[in-house]
Amino acid sequence: MGETLCKDSSQEAWRVLEFYSGIGGMRYSIMEAGVEATMVESFDINDKANDVYEHNFGHRPYQGNIQSLTVAELDKYEANAWLLSPPCQPYTRQGLQKDSGDARAFSFLNIFELIPKLSSPPLMLFVENVVGFETSDTHKQMVEMLKKTSFTTQEFILSPLQFGVPYSRPRYFCLAKREPLKFLKPHFNNQLLWNPSPLSDNDDNTWTNGDDQSHEGWGKWLHLCKPIENFLEFNFPINRLDCMESQLCLESSASARGCESFESTTEQNDTGNNVAGQYNVPLCLIEKLGSAMDIVYSDSKRCCCFTKSYYRYVKGTGSLLATIQPEKKGKLSPLSEQGLRYFTPREVANLHSFPENFHFPEHISLKQRYALLGNSLSVAVVGPLLRYLFSKPS
Incomplete structure (x- = not known):
């Protein structure tokens, strides 16, 4: 089965909105994926994260509360795809686990509630969060809203270890497409996958809720990983x-x-x-x-x-x-x-698979660099997922 990464040759590049943009992990991932896309706008309330984003991309994200965005404001972007990496604190084991009752979850749920009201709703959605989100009330509400708005979903829990990076950082991912768009491998719709095999060219349809459903399961991927010395400054x-x-x-x-x-x-x-x-x-x-x-x-x-x-x-x-x-x-x-x-922060960025040309502005302190990296994502994982999301049967 063939695939294409961009729209028809007669059409423009995908128009993408990047919510909770942080230091640019999602943007680096879409570049890594080779997707022909225009980042129409990015949104983040953290001024230090926006300093880093602007330093590397020459564009400062919209700095405000995403919860205040209106239907009219979102419609004017005419975006085909939304990329979202909302706060993980409501779902982490170390946090209070207040789930959808946590104020930090409100903006995320508000975004989904606006979709049915848009005259130009997105065709694709991508969501990243911590393991645990998949069992949350917020996840349940998200899936229900996607179903009501004619989206099909494919969900993953993946780690950089499965992509050759010696870094144990399992994360939850949701990929969604609105009808009539379809996934390259639709037989995985509405299943939680713990294996990246669907992202490959083979047509294996056996990978579903397999025996990788534990952190111990990542061990069998270690033979693919490069040693840590390859990532040291x-x-x-x-x-x-x-x-x-x-x-x-x-x-x-x-x-x-x-x-x-x-x-x-x-x-x-x-x-x-x-x-x-x-x-x-x-x-x-x-x-x-x-x-x-x-x-x-x-x-x-x-x-x-x-x-x-x-x-x-x-x-x-x-x-x-x-x-x-x-x-x-x-x-x-x-x-x-x-x-x-x-x-070092550079080494952490390397393990996040950020490119060599990623840099922090000098005024960002050491403590702030670690904090911003800790809230970011793995380009090695998200890049292939976005490539798969934006691909379509040819």
Whole structure:
């Protein structure tokens, strides 16, 4: 079965609206997909995210509450496709799980309620969120509204691990097309898929709710992944003797806060300079929380998801890199001797599969860079999904 990525040659490129645009992950993904598209407008309420977006794309997103958008305002864009990556906090395990009762879910539901009222409703929709969204009341309302407005859906839970990236970040995705548009493989309609095989050229129709429905299931994809060293900005051991003075300063700062979090007082740019001062993990944190840390090495083929709290907290926010390999024989070296450091923002961006020409403006602090990346998405996953969404039987 053949496919085309753009509209008929006599027609213009797809007109796309990008909601909750953040630092541009969705826009990079549509570029990665090779879709002939015009980004008509982007929307985000976060001024720092908009600074980053404008810095990289030369366009500043509409900065306002998406919930205030009206039918008339949306109609004037005449958009064929909407891309949405709404706030995930209402559905995360760490959050209050207030679901559709969370104020941060209101704008998303409002967008869907406007669709039946539009004179030019979108032909396609793409939604990204955390695992857990698929069982939420918000998801139920979304699916009901899509069904009422003649959309068919294909839903996925996928991780970058399935696309050769050593990064465990499973996410929920909903792809929707309004009649008469159809998916390349319509036999997957209205099913939750945990496997990217439908995105490939083969016509296998056996992948549905299979045996990948757990985080343990991602392990069988590790052989596809490149080692973490391929994504590092620099890869040399930290010499603790050279950074003792800085280390003592950092430990004193962390100790004052109960030694459970760490924020660099230097807030330098992510250039790789002053590694000890910026990215070195204080010894007091290693001694107190070492058992709760996820440690990876340059030859590892998997690291944990980086959250917006990475670098501020070490527990459950992402992996730490050991710059000195432990002994291969005999007793393993203690964590305090493995030169633990945080991944740099550039390295996190690499694991998100952002292109090399992605940069932060200088005024965005180190803490803000991690937070913005933690709220972003994987281009390696979303790119193929968008390619599939915009393709049509030929």
